Amino acid sequence: MAIDSIKDKAAIVGIGVVDFSTDIGRTEWYTACQAIKLAAEEAGVNIDDIDGMVKSVDDGPDPTYTGKGLGIDNLLYHSENHWGTSAMMNAVHAVAGGLCNYCVYYQTAHRASGPEKCISDFLVAREFRDDSLDMVRYDYFSPFGLIGEPGYVAMMYRRYMHETGIKPEQLGWVPIVASENAARNTNAIFFDKSITIDDYMQSKLIADPIRELDCAPKVDGSIAIVITTPERAKALKQEPVIINSVASGYALEGQNYTSYTRDVITDLPEMENMAKELYRVGGMGPKDIKVAMLDDTFAPYVPMQLEALGFCGKGEAPAFIEGGDKIRVGGQLPVNPDGGEIGQGRFITTRIVEAVRQIRGTSTNQVANTDTVLVASGAGGPADGMICRKE
């Protein structure tokens, strides 16, 4: 029979990360299998026992092909989701609901060396598919040259600047702190050392007011995460990371990055709805969270998420990030101690990997006594999130 809640019904027991690069030199099929193998070994799970696979639609080969590469007979559960890390939710349902025992969530994308070389090329390539609504009204935007995600976000961000008074000198702390954190993380290839506010101010305004340093760069990589029930986790190699809560959020009049027709375009109603559900299911609140893994695909979404997720009041985020002290390791709420996507490249599942490491105490940029981490994804569109905790 049904359960009341998915609270604490699943756990992350293994992670596998293939070293990131800008030219990985292997196929996505190869690195997908490689990451899963690493994750299974780390967890102490036999590959033959993997019976569920979930992923994002766009990232990497289908479960059937991955399963074939790994020599898995048959899967009891497989699923592909579109938005952010929302595939995680299906993995939790599948193991909590008894549909499978060991579910792997994998993401494989070679965006730096693959056919989708830069953000705008990628979008143009997708836009030429006439067979999909694809969540963006290209027919209303592209003839005017409003093309590509940095531009979509810039349109919203200009308005955000106008309404909140946030200055580049404040937003700049998102990439600055990201670069500091990335410099400590061997998997983060984009920064050897911390940048300064001057570096930020000189960063090219590719789609003014969005700078190059506000955007997560493209990267080649592959990550796998093994999920099972807390009971089964006991027999495995690693200390399990309990999934306290997962949630998805959605709001009316939404379009991917381009919800320009809402009365207010400078908040994240999907994220707010998701957060309500996330805290309700898990019985936690923003004050219980020790580390926040936020969606920093584009820097302006970080202050917006701090407000939407309740880490600070409305209108307080620009001051919260300014100077970086509150969001650094050791601060009030460390954000993305791994360097985030700005530091590691555009790769959503890095957030889950870092959440696991923070709970285990094995991060390259460890926050002391981390027992709860919040992961959020899908800023600017349908949102999803997870709170995980120490057992």
Added chain:
Amino acid sequence: MFDEYLARRYRTTTRPKKEHYLVKDSAAIVGIGATEFSKDSGRSELQMVCEAVKAAVDDAGLQMEEIDGFVRFEMDYTDEMHICSSLGIPKLTYFAECGWGGGASCSTIVHAAAAIAAGVAECIVCYRGMNEASGRRYGRIPGTPSIMTAPRDHFGSILPFGHCTPPGWVAMFASRYLHEFDATAEDLAWVSVVCREHANRNPNAIFYDRPLTVQECVEARMIIEPLRLYDCCVDTDGAVAIIVASAEKAKKLKQKPAYIVGATQGNATEGELMTSYYRPVISGLPEAWYTGQELWRVTGAIPSDVNVAQFYDAFSPLIPMQLEEYGFCDRGKGMDFCRGGDRIRLGGELPCNTSGSHLSEAYLHGMNLIAEAVRQIRGTSTAQVKNAELSLVTGGLGIPTSAILLRN
């Protein structure tokens, strides 16, 4: 691995415990809605989907605001975001997407039922809308990334030979099936004829007023040997929406609930997109076998308990093949089961595809089959099986597939 495959040894050591299967009886199908089925809808897929969802919400006796989840086909050209902005659905707490074309049909129910069992949503819409007759037909060479979701290497090894359409892909293994079990075109024709008989009772079916004989079947235009015209499904414009709700909620709604006893997915190794030619044996559908094994295990039902079945029938040979794989008859006996039509028609041992299904009602990627299975439980089918207690639906074949078992 190949030895194991030949033996089709179902994983026995690591399956989740049966008592952990929370989906059983946690959810029910409470609403079904569809547009008309036609050859040219004259409107967008988004519009048809909105119409179908509205019809399903009305059918269930729900308010639009009560919808809190969506499950879509990865192949669908519409998305939940635009649908919600049209229908005025303010908030969703669950959304998911299912891959592999028609293999996703019952997968959508697997996802919805699991989300409901896990307590994250209460009323979830599963839908499919396609202008497959007037728009982009699947009979053409796949040129879009969405069709070529798999690693491209394999298509690279078949497309250059002109082997590039679904009827062709299926014909390759259907030929082997007919060859290995000595079946004839006449045998096969009975499948199409029985589906047509059922469609002739269903005013919503595209072939409602067009009877069909075995003679016509075997004389029809050859599409790709051994598949003739009536062995192929009917290209359709239309949309279908199915609403899944928690069992608790279902009791308070307008319709008699069709409880979901089990909803399972299956895939098998060495799988390719309708072209799994590299397996030692290609005259079977191991994905369906796995899906069935799991379905019988988690529900505790056996094939002979089933009163009525809707088998996915993009092409007629898939019905006898599934009769075998889901355990209704022995390997190689599927054709015997269908010959003459008596065992599969209304009144027979296992009435199959009672709406006329893909071959004669409409081809909506399996979603119209789910709607018919629900009608059988409600007692409102135009080819109603008396006292239907257990109603089976299966998903697309030659790809990872799915199945559901509904009960009264």
Added chain:
Amino acid sequence: MSVEYNADQKIPHPAMWGVLYKSSTPFWDGVKEKRVMLQRCKSCGYWLNPPRPMCPKCRSQESEWVAAKGTGKIYSWVTFNESPHSAFKTPYEAVLVELDEGPRIVSNVVGINSDELEIGMPVEVTFEDVAEDLTLPKFKKVG
């Protein structure tokens, strides 16, 4: 300033997005006749922007297309310094105009320097034939 194009490159035509274009055809047909057409719910008057098959407010499927006055205010804008598409010479601006009727549309400006642009600036529509088969509604300063 105004958008300048590379003459040898094709400006993206809305009809390239077949599925989307089905719903926005009345807008683009209107542009050819120098009008800004908007979809509105016939039963409750809610603006269906961007166009859609059903009204989210009252769920009527009856809608109508009406011409906007063509005046509005700048709601936000982006300056592209790096071109996302070969047809557009950088730098150029894409603007989000809030029409006086309420709906917002993406467009370009004509004859307004980037340092003059500001949120709230009143603008009015003007039409520019940018290709043989494509006319775009753009916005200039009022008066």
